[in-house]
Amino acid sequence: MRGKPASVLTSVRVKYMAGMVVDATGSGMYLPLSLLYFHHVTGLPLTQVGAIVTTAAVIGLVSNPVAGVLIDRFSARAVLVGGYVLRASAFCTYPLVDNGVAVFAVVLPVALGDTSYPPAIQSFVAEIVQGTARDKLLALQRSLRNAGLGMGGLLAGAALALDESGFYVVVFGAAAGYLLSAALLSTIRPTAPARQPGARVSRKGGYLLVARNRPFLGLTLLNIPTAFGYTVLSVALPVYVTRELDAPVSLVGVLFAVNTVGIAVLQVPVTRILVRYRRTRAVALGAGVFALSFVMFAVLGSVSTGAALIAGVFTATGAFTAGELLHGATASALVAQAAPEETRGRHLAVYQLSWAVPIALAPTVLTALLSLSSLAMWLLLAAATAGSALGVLRLERVLPQAAVHPVRPVPSEGEPAVSPTGSTGKVA
Template sequence: MTVKAVKAKYMLGMVVDSVGSGMYLPLSLLYFHHVTGLPLTRVGAVMTTAAVISLVSNPVAGVLIDRFGARTVVVGGYLLRAAGFCAYPLAHGGGVMFAVVLVVAFGDMAYPPSVQSFVAEIVQGRERDELLAAQRSLRNAGLGAGGLLAGTVLALDSDSAYHVIVLAAAAGYLAAAVCMRSIPTARDTAPKGPRAAPAGGYRLVVRNRPFLALSLLNIPTAFGYMVLSVSLPVYLTQELDAADSLVGVLYAVNTAGIALLQIPVTRALVRVRRTRAVSAGAGIFALSFLAYAALSTLSDHTVLLAGVFGATALFTAGELLHGATASALVAGAAPEETRGRHMAVYQLSWAVPIALAPAVLTALLSASAAGMWLLLAAGVAVSSAGVLALERRLPRASVHPLPPEEADTAHRPAGPVTDLQLSDG
């Protein structure tokens, strides 16, 4: 199968996955509140507990990836989530709800390390950056389309509409599993059966100091990613007295920007060292947080509105530079034999901040809105500088989107090396 065909099948899987997820994600709390009759606070507590417990599936997924291959874990995770979603209509009490939510949470937590390892298995070099960029773009579009479909179904004002949505999401996971299973990998021509895992387990990841540092440096950035859904809505409506509707508009601006611009931006970065692009993205995040902090000093409504959109545009620009490129950098920095374990450790640098962000960010916001933004800016600035400092210690192939010989040519101008020169690639 050609690289083009592989990418097409992969993206088809991503589309059906994201549309199904987009139908359900905005309604997750409301769904169980509607089906079980439990208060929203209790529903939220059950879902949070399940998400925290499911963190244990992350290191387990790493071991399974190295032993059975990333494709097997990706497909297994889809099937697990599809089974859980099919059981959702049966969850009429808190106990059953917790059981089915936990099953889906295990599948959710195993997904990031397995799918990134899968991408690393099926494409190399600049193809990896472009596929990850297309994935981010289409997932944003798919999530939006799924949300619109869910709104259309719920407009029918029928109790069965909620069940239609979760069963449609389950069907999306099953279709994605079929797409991913049909994509060939190098393991298909290797001897059958599980591959012997290298001795040392997760100790090998701990000994890989550059990779471990790369993962730790991602933690402040992961908290930064959460501001759009956690901090910004409260900051705008409570601190700046902005209209509630502005929150939805800003979220739409961000998702539309990623959907439309991620692919061309990533193509423009193929001759830039990944570490430089990731560092620049984190640096722009810091600028956006400083801009958000400065909004509290503005009194004119029109100027404030312009400042909000300007800061959000900066945030989106940082995400465009950082998102897909960081994923490609980390996947390349992980040794092939233990890529699953390495990616599982890296994904913890996302999972833990995502779990803690609602409590941590709201507490910081309550203590001092300006202080929260300044602390976030300082954190991502440290990440930006740290990634640059790691550049020489990371595998060469992980730093350059192009194959090493092409990257050498691209970075060998007549005068001094200029790594931030961009081209259309």
């Protein structure tokens, strides 16, 4: 970002955020209807459609390391734009589907594109902005993506209210969103020095370097409990609120809206405050607040009064949202800076597994725990996320200091300065 005119940086941010809003709006149109669409156009049972979509998602998960290699070899922008075009092409073939084999053939490219997206977008952000600007851009991204997803859902509802052709409007609208996002992001040039496409990044090979980076692997493993915590809102909370607390089903939608609106409205101002402090402290605080919210949910099981119960549910959901605000954008910035530039794609592909695996396992694990004991589930989640918070604090001294500090601290007399790449000189 050094040496770049302010107008150029503003243009980059505007193009980037426009791409994210369009992407999120298209995704928001399709995501709520993904299973229903194929059930509607093929007549296949929902259980069969679900099995096909899950199989494609697992294959996409297994292919995640390939995305890291492609990012390091060809650039994050190439993988990001390629993933958009791949998914858009698949969506354009959705109306031709009429059997289970065809369903698998069109959802697999979408799953592969979805899998490549998280490490590609994090690597891309790391290339176009630095320092506190990275935290702020990621915060704005989370805020606007939440708004875009909500807008997409409203557009999908409006399309389906017309007639059955609304299903086709939805899939073509999602395809158009991906293509427009690809067009916008393809015009953004990285501000950091880039490697030549196709250049070898390491003579020793890719993922061996990740395996030797113990602080980064520690950060990845510590994210798993927190990632499980994120899934609570969509997996465990609806069942808990309606079955265990005997609250109306309509409350689930209201709680989801509280969380979504809270992130959309507060993420940017909260992150502007957090950039004054160490990223590790903000991430640990976020995980700690998650733990507190899970304890609150556990206590609600013993509350029987209607008004007190409703107030407690909203308070716990507010605490959960606060944990997201503290953790989300800052954790992404911390990880992107902690990954060495030469193998950033591979590192972030490995880190993405700490999200993908909990998301895949959460429906089975959390519902099984709920069936055994809801109190045990909440306390186990609380203990795990609290342990994650403490672990991140312990890692603080071995992570690259440029990753820990959004604003690089002035070194004391006799203390070596942190290099621009964030290396501390320590061998991971």
